[in-house]
Amino acid sequence: MEKIAMLGGGSWATALVKILSENGARVDWWLRAKDDVQHLLRTRHNPRYLSSVQFDLNLVYPATDLADVVEEADWVVLAVPAAFVQPVLDKLDRDALKHKKVVSAIKGMLPGKNQLVTDYVAERFRLPRTQLGVIAGPCHAEEVALEKQSYLTIGSPDAALAHDFCELLRNRYVRAHPALDLDGIEYCAVMKNIIALTGGIAHGVGYGDNFLAVLVSNAVQEIRRFLQAISPLARDLSASAYLGDLLVTAYSQFSRNRTFGGMVGRGYSVKSAQLEMNMIAEGYYAVKSIHEINRKLNVHMPITTAAYRVLYEKVSPQVEMELLKEQLR
Numbered sequence: 236m237e238k239i240a241m242l243g244g245g246s247w248a249t250a251l252v253k254i255l256s257e258n259g260a261r262v263d264w265w266l267r268a269k270d271d272v273q274h275l276l277r278t279r280h281n282p283r284y285l286s287s288v289q290f291d292l293n294l295v296y297p298a299t300d301l302a303d304v305v306e307e308a309d310w311v312v313l314a315v316p317a318a319f320v321q322p323v324l325d326k327l328d329r330d331a332l333k334h335k336k337v338v339s340a341i342k343g344m345l346p347g348k349n350q351l352v353t354d355y356v357a358e359r360f361r362l363p364r365t366q367l368g369v370i371a372g373p374c375h376a377e378e379v380a381l382e383k384q385s386y387l388t389i390g391s392p393d394a395a396l397a398h399d400f401c402e403l404l405r406n407r408y409v410r411a412h413p414a415l416d417l418d419g420i421e422y423c424a425v426m427k428n429i430i431a432l433t434g435g436i437a438h439g440v441g442y443g444d445n446f447l448a449v450l451v452s453n454a455v456q457e458i459r460r461f462l463q464a465i466s467p468l469a470r471d472l473s474a475s476a477y478l479g480d481l482l483v484t485a486y487s488q489f490s491r492n493r494t495f496g497g498m499v500g501r502g503y504s505v506k507s508a509q510l511e512m513n514m515i516a517e518g519y520y521a522v523k524s525i526h527e528i529n530r531k532l533n534v535h536m537p538i539t540t541a542a543y544r545v546l547y548e549k550v551s552p553q554v555e556m557e558l559l560k561e562q563l564r
């Protein structure tokens with residue numbers, strides 16, 4: 236039996252625990268709050284995220300002791316928001332992940348360090364990239380809870396790792412495919428959140444579907460330019476790990492990034508939008524990271540720049556969307 240350590244207690248971790256445990260894997264599940272662990276042990280449900288999902292406690296072992304949770308695992312899956320991944324993982328000994336395969340389900344970068352999660356893990360735990368992977372693709376946790384047909388892509392420079400993790404995920408409603416482009420997939424997952432957030436801002440200001448379609452088309456070009464500058468490779472951006480994820484985040488009712496952007500466009504401050512959401516919109520942090528990385532690369536990125544100016548320089552969303560609209564084709 237495969238042993239998986241799941242780190243994170245939010246919606247995506249909850250959805251992945253459902254998929255993996257229903258496929259027969261043992262999942263040791265780290266959540267940060269004792270009360271949530273107690274609730275899970277008592278009721279078999281996560282109290283705050285996807286609370287309709289019921290877990291088989293013969294396969295799912297919720298706990299708050301991080302070192303214990305990872306100790307016996309073959310696989311460690313990271314599903315805490317990017318802003319908290321470093322404080323969580325820094326509690327582990329540097330050798331704690333030595334012979335383990337580490338798969339990041341996080342769609343964000345370490346704020347402050349402006350580093351991809353897999354780069355941070357490789358550096359901190361001295362792991363070769365062949366022990367690392369990412370889970371990507373258009374997939375909202377809420378639809379997994381409803382068992383709606385979904386597709387995931389596992390990116391890893393190690394084809395066998397990607398293949399094996401796909402096997403752990405595949406079921407009646409999840410298809411999973413391997414890919415080799417770890418960096419491109421991870422960066423794209425970060426950037427699509429920025430685009431969805433900006434689409435939300437535009438919508439909040441009053442722009443409609445016609446504008447959003449043009450924004451998303453231009454976004455594909457912006458993502459292509461950035462990826463070519465930071466990680467040049469012949470890649471097909473129309474694949475679902477890239478374009479699919481961009482589309483679902485820009486258009487889905489479940490998208491936190493789009494929702495957050497919408498609130499900012501309607502006049503909420505960043506703080507009040509974050510408080511009201513109660514979930515994490517990674518795009519807010521990603522805008523700053525990508526903007527700062529791009530100071531060196533100098534790629535033409537009008538959408539990211541517009542989002543940065545609204546979120547970090549407090550330029551009015553109306554004014555910024557007026558300026559952005561002149562730059563789109």
Ligand SMILES: NC(=O)C1=CN([C@@H]2O[C@H](COP(=O)(O)OP(=O)(O)OC[C@H]3O[C@@H](n4cnc5c(N)ncnc54)[C@H](OP(=O)(O)O)[C@@H]3O)[C@@H](O)[C@H]2O)C=CC1
Nearest residue numbers: 244245246247248314315316319341342375376514515517
């Ligand atoms: N939700 C989805 O559909 C998908 C999400 N992802 C990615 O998964 C990652 C995790 O997001 P998701 O599961 O959606 O998160 P949610 O927004 O559902 O939940 C927020 C999570 O952040 C935790 N958290 C809040 N503050 C802290 C803190 N100070 N230290 C540690 N943890 C904290 C919360 O813990 P607590 O409950 O204890 O407050 C909770 O587990 C993100 O990178 C996201 O982009 C990827 C694909 C799909």
Ligand SMILES: O=C(CO)COP(=O)(O)O
Nearest residue numbers: 373374375489490491492
């Ligand atoms: O990555 C996601 C879906 O693929 C989740 O996006 P949101 O965080 O915007 O909900």
